[in-house]
Amino acid sequence: MIIVKIGGGKNLNLEGIINDLSNLKEKFIIIHGANALRDELAEKLNKPKKVITSASGYNSVFTDEESLDIMMMAYAGLKNKRIVEMCQQVGINAVGLSGIDGKTVQGKRNVGIRVKEQGKLKILRDFSGKPKSINTELLKLLMENGYVPVLSVPIIDENGFAINSENDDIVAVLKEAMNADKVIQLIEAPGFLDDPKDPNSLVKEILKEDLERRENQVDGRMKRKILAIRKLFENGKGTVFIGDGRTENPITDILNGKGTVIK
Amino acid sequence: MIIVKIGGGKNLNLEGIINDLSNLKEKFIIIHGANALRDELAEKLNKPKKVITSASGYNSVFTDEESLDIMMMAYAGLKNKRIVEMCQQVGINAVGLSGIDGKTVQGKRNVGIRVKEQGKLKILRDFSGKPKSINTELLKLLMENGYVPVLSVPIIDENGFAINSENDDIVAVLKEAMNADKVIQLIEAPGFLDDPKDPNSLVKEILKEDLERRENQVDGRMKRKILAIRKLFENGKGTVFIGDGRTENPITDILNGKGTVIK
Numbered sequence: 001m002i003i004v005k006i007g008g009g010k011n012l013n014l015e016g017i018i019n020d021l022s023n024l025k026e027k028f029i030i031i032h033g034a035n036a037l038r039d040e041l042a043e044k045l046n047k048p049k050k051v052i053t054s055a056s057g058y059n060s061v062f063t064d065e066e067s068l069d070i071m072m073m074a075y076a077g078l079k080n081k082r083i084v085e086m087c088q089q090v091g092i093n094a095v096g097l098s099g100i101d102g103k104t105v106q107g108k109r110n111v112g113i114r115v116k117e118q119g120k121l122k123i124l125r126d127f128s129g130k131p132k133s134i135n136t137e138l139l140k141l142l143m144e145n146g147y148v149p150v151l152s153v154p155i156i157d158e159n160g161f162a163i164n165s166e167n168d169d170i171v172a173v174l175k176e177a178m179n180a181d182k183v184i185q186l187i188e189a190p191g192f193l194d195d196p197k198d199p200n201s202l203v204k205e206i207l208k209e210d211l212e213r214r215e216n217q218v219d220g221r222m223k224r225k226i227l228a229i230r231k232l233f234e235n236g237k238g239t240v241f242i243g244d245g246r247t248e249n250p251i252t253d254i255l256n257g258k259g260t261v262i263k
Numbered sequence: 264m265i266i267v268k269i270g271g272g273k274n275l276n277l278e279g280i281i282n283d284l285s286n287l288k289e290k291f292i293i294i295h296g297a298n299a300l301r302d303e304l305a306e307k308l309n310k311p312k313k314v315i316t317s318a319s320g321y322n323s324v325f326t327d328e329e330s331l332d333i334m335m336m337a338y339a340g341l342k343n344k345r346i347v348e349m350c351q352q353v354g355i356n357a358v359g360l361s362g363i364d365g366k367t368v369q370g371k372r373n374v375g376i377r378v379k380e381q382g383k384l385k386i387l388r389d390f391s392g393k394p395k396s397i398n399t400e401l402l403k404l405l406m407e408n409g410y411v412p413v414l415s416v417p418i419i420d421e422n423g424f425a426i427n428s429e430n431d432d433i434v435a436v437l438k439e440a441m442n443a444d445k446v447i448q449l450i451e452a453p454g455f456l457d458d459p460k461d462p463n464s465l466v467k468e469i470l471k472e473d474l475e476r477r478e479n480q481v482d483g484r485m486k487r488k489i490l491a492i493r494k495l496f497e498n499g500k501g502t503v504f505i506g507d508g509r510t511e512n513p514i515t516d517i518l519n520g521k522g523t524v525i526k
Contacts, residue, residue, distance in 0.1 A: 096364050
């Protein structure tokens with residue numbers, strides 16, 4: 001089973017990706033982002049995304065109730081349904097699900113983010129959290145009956161509230177729960193770059209033993225991404241492919257080793 | 264089996280409705296609108312709803328691609344996910360589905376609306392259409408496994424495109440396909456009013472033979488609604504309840520005959 005993670009950048013070739021997926025022999029689940037769309041919508045609605053920096057130096061989106069509304073519109077609404085529509089047009093019988101539908105992705109709400117404000121530590125609590133478990137019964141029920149789940153945030157917390165969560169973390173929990181042997185990550189770059197500014201510095205292969213070193217090599221979102229990829233290997237084997245979602249046949253290219261392969 | 268149609272007005276007591284539904288013994292499917300939310304969002308995005316009047320005198324929303332985007336955000340995104348969240352909080356294991364997910368609601372795209380412009384007849388074609396069939400297998404699969412489907416537009420046309428459709432028409436097709444014996448329609452009024460301007464003119468009971476006369480009594484959306492209710496009886500028996508979705512326990516009230524009962 002393959003987990004196909006489609007990034008939220010606006011330059012991904014969504015039609016190419018979906019068309020390519022329709023030729024895939026193995027079963028798969030799609031999970032997608034919608035960062036660019038969310039940011040654009042938030043700006044139009046005059047509710048720009050709030051980003052806070054934790055005391056330990058990680059940047060996080062701060063999700064208040066209005067941000068969650070916008071997230072539901074951008075991720076579970078527009079992006080999810082347009083992807084489902086594209087799937088249907090090439091014969092993939094997709095069913096879009098957010099993590100709250102049938103409690104597909106259950107998580108635990110964060111107790112709060114420790115931030116420094118004017119030298120003082122303070123706790124800010126938002127509607128975000130970490131995925132903990134998957135309703136594998138529902139996903140299997142759908143897949144055994146010919147449907148392809150198309151997942152997006154929000155996920156559901158321990159009290160039934162919708163919360164935001166990092167897709168990379170969801171992929172890690174999903175991979176273990178569904179026993180997926182492959183994860184394909186489609187991004188707006190040729191794969192993992194030795195120098196993030198140089199598209200010609202593609203790293204063709206990373207051994208999982210090397211991930212910690214690579215994590216120290218990068219910053220920001222990429223640091224978090226590598227950390228998440230390390231988690232993918234904590235509880236299981238398999239192969240992670242990171243590759244360019246902007247080409248004509250992204251899935252074929254990536255499975256043929258044109259991106260970065262981590263194993 | 265009961266079909267529960269939640270109107271798209273902003274004054275409905277959604278929490279009361281959902282809470283009340285959690286005590287229901289019979290199986291049910293929810294289908295919801297989001298008119299007020301859609302209009303509000305469209306206005307904020309500076310894309311006000313386009314309404315055109317057909318040559319035969321019916322008003323219709325004209326759904327271009329941008330309107331469809333907004334519809335996906337308001338209906339399948341924000342409204343659907345907030346309803347699913349409320350359901351989960353009272354123990355209803357809801358799964359939100361638009362009509363394109365798993366081709367739950369399949370329709371036929373309208374060939375166009377005949378309008379009169381400066382005295383001349385003209386055809387305008389948008390992304391809208393009529394529901395024709397239901398993927399009952401998917402709905403039954405979910406319901407037999409303890410899930411409650413929460414449906415919204417868009418639906419899917421014969422070429423795999425997302426299209427807008429009237430919820431009343433979807434309810435009619437759904438009722439027949441799922442062999443539902445009850446339809447509950449929750450609106451922002453005590454029920455069917457003899458005089459739309461007088462909330463004290465509630466009609467407690469309408470016999471289906473009387474519907475045609477009632478249809479001629481009203482205008483606009485209500486006319487379309489009565490027409491849709493007539494269709495509910497074309498292919499089957501059952502009871503339609505129209506009642507106030509603003510009370511504390513709307514479902515209990517309506518099933519106890521506090522609204523309009525049509526049979």
